Amino acid sequence: MSVSPRRLRAGALALAALAAVSSTAACSAGGSGGNADGGTSKTLTVDTSFVLKTLDPGRVYEATGLTAVHALYETLLTFEGSDVSKPVPALAESYQASPDAKTFTFTLRPGVTFSDGTPLTADDVVFSLNRLKNIKASPAVTVSGLTIDKKDDRTVVVTSATPNPNVPVVLAMPSTGVVNSKVAKANGASDGADAAQGDTAQQYLDTNSIGSGPYVLKAYDPSSQVVLEANPKYWGTKPQFDRVVLRNMDVQTQKLTMQRAGGAEIALDISGKLLDGLPDTLQTSGVQDTVYFLFLNADPAVSKVTSNPAFNQALRAAIDYQGIAALYGKGAAPGAGLVAPAFPGALPAGEASQRDVAKAKALLAGAGLTNPTVKFNYPAITYKGVDLGTVATKVQGDAAEAGIKLELNPQPLTTFLDEMRGGKSPMGFTPQSLNYPVADSLINNMAPGQATALRSGWTVDRADPAVVAAGKKVTDTLDVAARATAMQEWQRAMNASSPYIVLASNSSTVVATSDLTGVDYTPAGWQIDVAAVGRK
Missing domain, CATH: 3.10.105.10 (Dipeptide-binding Protein; Domain 3)
Structure with a gap:
């Protein structure tokens, strides 16, 4: 890929990014198995050793944040399940690429609204992508060579300075999630050239979600848990679970918890030899x-x-x-x-x-x-x-x-x-x-x-x-x-x-209880699409 040399976690970067997973003995949120709300059937519990710094889509880079942000904010394109061979429509119902792989034109689907009911327009897309680029946080490198413009309220044009056939993949990443630009600006967000110094919206976005995704943010504690609730004004297919609780839990406790989980529970960090000894009733992906x-x-x-x-x-x-x-x-x-x-x-x-x-x-x-x-x-x-x-x-x-x-x-x-x-x-x-x-x-x-x-x-x-x-x-x-x-x-x-x-x-590997569907691990970055998880 031609945009930047920092697009992969190669070697040292892979270890540094996940060092916390290897060394942290995080709290287990009780560690007693079952759902965090005492077994309520409408709650999905996701156990993972937190690698989490922010839920601001313009700054999110770590694994746990990507999982949550993917559920809170939608992107122009996305991936389904484990298949990352080709992006599929999300906020954009279609797109066209120029033969020289420099110009990409996205047509937004009609009827999309943010969680407060405000219609999503091309202005919000342009603001969100320019903010991502100009904040210059870790994920900004993915869009550093791109120019984003509005053709009309339903058309966004993304231009690459050099031929780049992978622009559609970039625009499926959680960091390109679209925010409600009016609310964002009212709470310190900026998409200007000086956004690296002038944008002060992270604190607000860590505790409030202003996206169009199937979930909204209910609670955020980066040391303990993140709670998502179904977006009552979601424009698309409603998720089956009313509530998703991401719990900070070290991997050994995850294994013990899954061995006695009653239902509607997922663990994200059990892999390799740690899979040995798990009950055959559990699913793995x-x-x-x-x-x-x-x-x-x-x-x-x-x-x-x-x-x-x-x-x-x-x-x-x-x-x-x-x-x-x-x-x-x-x-x-x-x-x-x-x-x-x-x-x-x-x-x-x-x-x-x-x-x-x-x-x-x-x-x-x-x-x-x-x-x-x-x-x-x-x-x-x-x-x-x-x-x-x-x-x-x-x-x-x-x-x-x-x-x-x-x-x-x-x-x-x-x-x-x-x-x-x-x-x-x-x-x-x-x-x-x-x-x-x-x-x-x-x-x-x-x-x-x-x-x-x-x-x-x-x-x-x-x-x-x-x-x-x-x-x-x-x-x-x-x-x-x-x-x-x-x-x-x-x-x-x-x-x-x-x-x-x-x-x-x-x-x-995703390890899940047998009563769940849609528990596919994805290498796209967000590990699992919690909105796609349902009950059998």
Whole structure:
């Protein structure tokens, strides 16, 4: 994707964004199972370890906030269920894209109102998107290259400074949710060029919702719970549950709670090996949206060993990918490429890497590498139900069988991140997940010379020209389907010579009681569409 290099949580960003989930033992809101209001059938309870700073759509970036904001504010387009291959209509009943992928014209559906009954118009869309851009908070990067204008009360035109076929995906993200501009302005909101300093609406928007979504905000406590109530003036299909309670709960308590839940309850953080031992009566929904990879430093000044292409390929051949995938538990698979299977452009499962210890030994011998030794950094945390130290130990053992000595160096998360960002780690291990479902955003981070690549000393001069050419082909391709195919070719080139070795892909998972429908996990960013959840 061509708008910005910060559109994915690659490596360090993935860990930093979710560090709180790994370390926080949050309150359990009672932790006794059942609904938070004592079992009322019209209440849906969602248990999750809060990663939450705000419910202001112009500033929301963290997982829990995205889940709530998606229910409070509607966007021009959206995704249904787990399918993120193509945006579908939401506030816009249709849209048209110009052949050069620079101009996108959205036609708003008639009859949409905000929660106070005020009609939603193109002015509200323009204000909301310009406010998002000009506040310059974390999600602003997604629209930084866009210009938003009104053609008439039902028509919005979005123009990209450069060809960008992924604009429709951007406009499905919760941060592009449309606010009631009149109410927003009355409470300190601004869409002007100086909004980064002049907008003072966050405090109001943390405790009041002014959207057109199926729910309105009833209560907000970022340390305990967020309560949503059905919007009585919702223009669309009414949600089945009158009330949704998001409860802050650490993952172990989530598991205990779900084991005895009576009904209408969901947990968002139970994944990997933590799924073991859950009752068969519970439902699970997950897609492989996270990739775990090794990075080898390509700078000889940092490591003469890891910068050697023969060592790179030898280590790739030494790893038992099937065995590593098994460590991640239900829903995991051996690594194929940097694009997780949840997203268009992923490599077929049949192209997953294969182990060949004899090949690894031959590569080392041919390069004159006898018993090469490398310090192997990794964060000493449990991530998505998996102890990363267990995986690192498995990699160490696999490498040893080929004659490679990896010196395990578990580090506190902050230490790992600092050393990684400084480009001084000879070898490391990290997850990667996308902020929104556009796989080609990886080009802006992981291609040679880009931000994540430079942390591994991978400059354009050190890269195979075939990798550079494959990346350029992706960004030059404007057709979305053709771009996904180009992404596959880019990954094959990356597997041949990049400093990244993909180990496995893993699933995020929604666990739900058996009485519910519509409990599909989505890799779109908001985890689950609570308004789509119903009773059987």
